[in-house]
Amino acid sequence: MSISDRQPAIVFQDVWKSFARHAGQLLIRDRLIQLLRSQRLEKFHALREISFTVHHGESVAVIGHNGAGKSTLLNLATNLCRPDQGRVEIHGRIAALLDLGAGFHPDLTGAENVRTNASLLGLSRREVREKFDEMVAFSEIGDFINEPLRTYSSGMVMRLAFSVAVTVDPDILIIDEVLGVGDVAFFAKCQERIMQFRHAGKTILCVSHSNATLKDLCTRAVWLDHGRMMDDGPLAQVVDAYKSAMSPQAAYSAG
Amino acid sequence: MWRGDYLYLIQNLVVKDFKIRYRNMSLGVLWSLLNPLVMMTVYYFVFTQIFKSNLPNYPLFLLCGIVPFSFFTVAWGTGTTSIVDNAGLIKRVPVPREVVPVTTVLSCCIHLLVQVMLLLSIAIFTKGLNRHWVWLPVVWALEILFVCGLALLSAALNVFVRDTRYMVESATWVLLFLVPVFYDSNLMPPKYRPIYDYNPIAATVISLRKIVYEAQPPVGSTLWKMVGASLTVFLLGLLVFHRLKPMFYEHI
Numbered sequence: 001m002s003i004s005d006r007q008p009a010i011v012f013q014d015v016w017k018s019f020a021r022h023a024g025q026l027l028i029r030d031r032l033i034q035l036l037r038s039q040r041l042e043k044f045h046a047l048r049e050i051s052f053t054v055h056h057g058e059s060v061a062v063i064g065h066n067g068a069g070k071s072t073l074l075n076l077a078t079n080l081c082r083p084d085q086g087r088v089e090i091h092g093r094i095a096a097l098l099d100l101g102a103g104f105h106p107d108l109t110g111a112e113n114v115r116t117n118a119s120l121l122g123l124s125r126r127e128v129r130e131k132f133d134e135m136v137a138f139s140e141i142g143d144f145i146n147e148p149l150r151t152y153s154s155g156m157v158m159r160l161a162f163s164v165a166v167t168v169d170p171d172i173l174i175i176d177e178v179l180g181v182g183d184v185a186f187f188a189k190c191q192e193r194i195m196q197f198r199h200a201g202k203t204i205l206c207v208s209h210s211n212a213t214l215k216d217l218c219t220r221a222v223w224l225d226h227g228r229m230m231d232d233g234p235l236a237q238v239v240d241a242y243k244s245a246m247s248p249q250a251a252y253s254a255g
Numbered sequence: 256m257w258r259g260d261y262l263y264l265i266q267n268l269v270v271k272d273f274k275i276r277y278r279n280m281s282l283g284v285l286w287s288l289l290n291p292l293v294m295m296t297v298y299y300f301v302f303t304q305i306f307k308s309n310l311p312n313y314p315l316f317l318l319c320g321i322v323p324f325s326f327f328t329v330a331w332g333t334g335t336t337s338i339v340d341n342a343g344l345i346k347r348v349p350v351p352r353e354v355v356p357v358t359t360v361l362s363c364c365i366h367l368l369v370q371v372m373l374l375l376s377i378a379i380f381t382k383g384l385n386r387h388w389v390w391l392p393v394v395w396a397l398e399i400l401f402v403c404g405l406a407l408l409s410a411a412l413n414v415f416v417r418d419t420r421y422m423v424e425s426a427t428w429v430l431l432f433l434v435p436v437f438y439d440s441n442l443m444p445p446k447y448r449p450i451y452d453y454n455p456i457a458a459t460v461i462s463l464r465k466i467v468y469e470a471q472p473p474v475g476s477t478l479w480k481m482v483g484a485s486l487t488v489f490l491l492g493l494l495v496f497h498r499l500k501p502m503f504y505e506h507i
Binding site for chain 1: 258263278343346349504506
């Protein structure tokens with residue numbers, strides 16, 4: 001591996017990200033009105049002043065309520081969009097599981113989807129040929145691999161997507177809330193794979209609302225609230241702080 | 256950022272498009288044949304029975320216009336909406352965005368291939384093979400390059416102004432008459448000819464007719480203008496696309 005141990009895996013430096021509230025109105029009419037009234041679209045700040053560094057081998061959870069900016073943060077880390085201000089640096093090959101089988105198509109068979117998805121994640125023809133059996137075996141899909149994806153249960157889709165993502169052998173694995181779909185046995189298997197990952201010095205950044213998942217996978221947590229970073233530290237400590245802030249008493253005393 | 260295997264990715268996406276499109280059609284590839292044949296029959300009726308055309312072998316003449324033109328219409332149209340249609344991919348996978356419109360155009364090439372086979376088999380039966388056919392791949396490659404450029408351009412614009420697809424539809428209707436699909440390009444008055452030839456779709460039709468219908472080599476000046484126009488449009492499309500793509504995420 002060419003990645004030096006000193007170089008961090010993910011760096012966010014004073015990152016701001018906002019979205020315009022155009023409510024999907026993107027016709028010429030709306031553009032002209034904007035131009036004539038020289039009105040600026042109202043902005044919604046998804047992330048404000050986010051700074052943190054993740055080193056290789058760390059596994060970090062991003063926690064917070066719905067709409068706190070967790071997914072935006074993962075999307076920035078995956079390089080799907082760019083910050084308005086500040087810097088996002090990524091060092092190493094990334095595989096992201098942001099959605100159950102993004103890039104999967106229900107009419108294609110499992111095998112066809114595996115090949116397409118692996119090439120979307122950046123695998124070459126040779127790598128796919130070498131690793132195809134491994135991916136299918138890990139997913140435990142069996143004979144269903146030659147059936148169209150629409151006949152799969154959501155757990156099976158997740159298993160297939162996860163198998164492809166981990167077989168890509170990324171340096172950084174980004175997971176958004178998808179592990180919850182699998183059953184207990186497969187979750188244990190994922191966990192084992194993720195542990196191997198961590199021992200190999202690889203990095204994990206994940207979002208989950210399930211405390212059990214987080215406890216098993218991560219050691220550190222970043223807490224977001226309305227786009228601001230509230231806390232960053234050892235998992236248990238940050239989760240406790242988050243929980244007490246979210247509890248009814250806290251809301252009562254604050255309100 | 257993305258250091259993958261472009262060729263393998265494009266191949267997978269093209270095959271995926273093709274399979275999805277044909278798996279749900281019982282007649283499969285036959286649809287690709289039926290479409291130009293129906294068009295040909297209609298034009299043939301109109302231009303031999305209503306407007307009397309005395310061109311010999313008029314069906315072959317028509318196909319030389321219909322095949323490149325229908326590819327152009329379909330590929331540009333689906334290319335234009337490709338980014339918006341693949342929002343799931345654009346918002347979830349950090350794959351180079353250029354790949355999306357380009358693969359959309361390339362998967363239309365499978366239709367094109369079927370139609371070219373039809374055109375060429377009719378040509379062999381009525382006119383026979385000739386040595387100028389070696390020019391055919393060059394002409395098709397230039398048309399595909401041109402359409403890729405247009406698709407990159409309009410796909411990027413369509414993200415920001417969703418009316419773009421309707422403008423593209425109108426433009427293809429206008430071009431149906433500005434490309435010699437059912438008339439002979441020599442009927443175009445000489446004063447318009449210099450501009451007329453710069454349209455790569457017109458140039459494709461003119462060159463195809465020279466090669467297949469008249470059994471002559473394509474005119475050099477037509478080809479050079481086509482090379483210039485196709486490359487310019489392709490590079491312009493890439494440039495505009497490259498400039499606009501960082502903003503795609505927020506707008507789809």
